[in-house]
Amino acid sequence: MDQPQPLLELTDATVYFGADAAIDHVSFRMFPGEVHSLMGENGAGKSTLIKAITGVNRLDTGVLRLDGEEVHLHSPVDALHAGISTVYQEIELLPNVSVAENIFLGREPRRLGLIDAKRMRAHAHEVLADLGLEIDPGSLLGSHSVAVQQLVAIARAISTDLRVLVLDEPTSSLDVDEVAELFRVIRELKQRGVAILFVSHFLDQVYEICDRVTVLRDGKFVGEYLTRELLRIDLVHKMLGHKETELKSRTRAPASDVEGDEPFLTARGVSTGRGIHAADVDVFEGRVLGVAGLLGSGRTELARAITGVDHLHTGVIVVAGENQAYTSPRKALTQGIAYSSENRRTEGIVAELSVLENIVLAVQADRGIWHRMRPARQRELANSWVEALGIRPADLDRPAGTLSGGNQQKVLLARLLALAPRLLVLDEPTRGIDIGAKVEIQNLVSELADNGLSVIFISAELEEVLRVSDRVAVLRDGRIVDTVPAGEATVDSVLAMVARSSQDEDDE
Template structure:
């Protein structure tokens, strides 16, 4: 039985509209939820907080009928319920709007709002009544959208609002918004929050899931924190400092800021290493605010921040995967436009995605085929690499990176996660990069493979390669990096030398950010070019 002290119910709403008690869900080899409890009150915005894998999505899917619970009880307005399908949950008044808009862009706004509930006349859809009902729903939300207009003609922000209108059209008592602001700019977020407050005033219970702390503290009345499938606690937002929230999410004690935000990184005029890449005001609307980044030869630049902070979005801009719509990039002093991964590869900039299965290895191919893939693409498909040279390349990287099994003909899908990651690294190293961008290269792999990859990064930097290193494990970032860029809510809040940085100081910046522009240190390292901690001296936890 979960025994957590909870804050009082809101005045005038003593009974929760949703109450989940001692919920447990297990999947093969993992307990996703372990006896957690959760509640929502009418007319409140409630944020579910926790890092990736904390159990947030599992709880939502249990509430909405996607997953069946192993034990525990779910009550809706005081009555026990058990939803076998999402349709049953919707009929009971629980609606969900997902991060990816789940509507039909080839239909009109009205058709999307009324989909599945169209008014009929003599067996046919009554288009006039459908548009009139959709207009009523839109008017109720204060939205000036033509119900007859094609959904695809509207921005993503408008499509999100149409999705909310559709959810409200079923007389929702509970509205779940899963990362609704991930692709919205500040004005669009403000409009969404206006709608949320209006629904809140109408008594709707709203579950707002977001990794953006500023937005959570602006809109949420109550917070529930999960960690590793367990309930940490329920809190009133006004009673929980941001730094304490981050501590509860991550499970570490955090010291005070100690004026870390005022630290300015001053460069020495002599002995500075050569700049390889410099990005100024680089940004992408709805993805990440403009950032300033410099990477020197032989330098590891670490990125720290919570999931959704903008780390990956910056990496994808630098790697040419996504196109920036602001800013400039120079490589070796020459301005370049990195509009495609091929263009980035031509500048010897290689991006290794955090999603190695979907955007990395080709699991149906052999180790050899995966390793030579980028090199062959760079060379041109009409100039195939000779088979003997393929074998030599594959075997050299198998030996150098200790890929197991040491068989170039092994199918990649049969390798462990750590060995798949090594194959992906071998692919990029075969093209002789000058800048290697690694997004979560050690996620989901064993400690031994982590240590080997960290040692490789350390060795590459010693030999003059620039590395951008992104990891959710702050100890790992500090172990490898010369400098650390801190991201928060899709903004760059600090760029600091890794002289005396600690996990606590990084967590403090992640929690609090910076309101002073001087906290953004210049992108030039000390003349001493401090060497990162040797990864062989410890293991990543």
């Protein structure tokens, strides 16, 4: 059977930023009715390629074709007119207006020069129903979950003449049921002949929903493969350019080694009224405490309680043997406790500031406005962390927001480590970054613990939690149901604790 003509085809594409080629003579194609994954490490060129086919980046060399016809996209608006739409990880809609208004934003039906709200809601209802979505078009968008907002963004895309849909990390903040609903919609769009680019770092999801995968490495094309014909381990090897067995793994000391030791931090009966109830936690020096649980189980709330972001309603926290009543992250920092939020874009990296400015930000804030660091000392400090953490490119003056997700996370870690903390609380430090960068962050956490730093490591990926941690605290419904040695746990055993109902425990 002959292969159909590609709906979208990029041939021999190169995009330069200064003297560096972000993508270098890369070819890429998408077929109608297929879901295509773009895979590679951070800095491999994925974002640049996506921007090239959506009108954000101009091609320095190469040709873009739609249905065999050469096209020139000078802006995202040009891409929309060509039938190419993008739904980003960060929803780019208006939460303060209705679902219908978001779907038809800029294309509102009018009557006598005025927006016809009744007809707009009716059309929105038809678009949503066409996707099998039961969403009130008159409801405020911001009243819905992130998952529903993403589906509304997809509905907005199909309300135009959609031919190519780009989904950028669409599942990073979704739970299992929400992912299933999104995949149902994706399969519906496949049936209509839409070509879908699904960008995700979750290998399980890539293999569940994608028909084809293209791998990039260092801005160059590695290959295009049918997903069903490519083993997962082979995909990892192609992305990394080396064997997974070459990567370091955490070496755990026996759990008995901490018996009798005093924890660096002890929390007893901690509740905040915001998702965490009567939590008991012990964090030992030079050890990694992993935190596992489903979305909404209280993982982030626990981190915020321990680091002073949220005030305690009940409970006590003891640090280095002394009761503490810190009421802000700044006061927690005075005790050597640093917090890295899961929302690195809004509560972490300052995208407009340089790499240097981001790294020295916390140290300068700690010194105060009247004790400015000398510029030479700032560069010395920042350079030391860029080298230690392998931040790339090693350009201190580059805006941090232009770095890949993995390198942004390293910049954020450098800022916190420059404060010489004793306990580092990391909430989803590897979310949204590629597998190579994930391993680098995981290895760094192990090295920090080996050098005496205490770490709390929170992740939705159980395999990652078990790999990095010495002990794992399992959360369910805002409560810690058990804390177990990581070496004695498996993904299945942790899932069993997460899924177990309170009734099951009562029956024992």
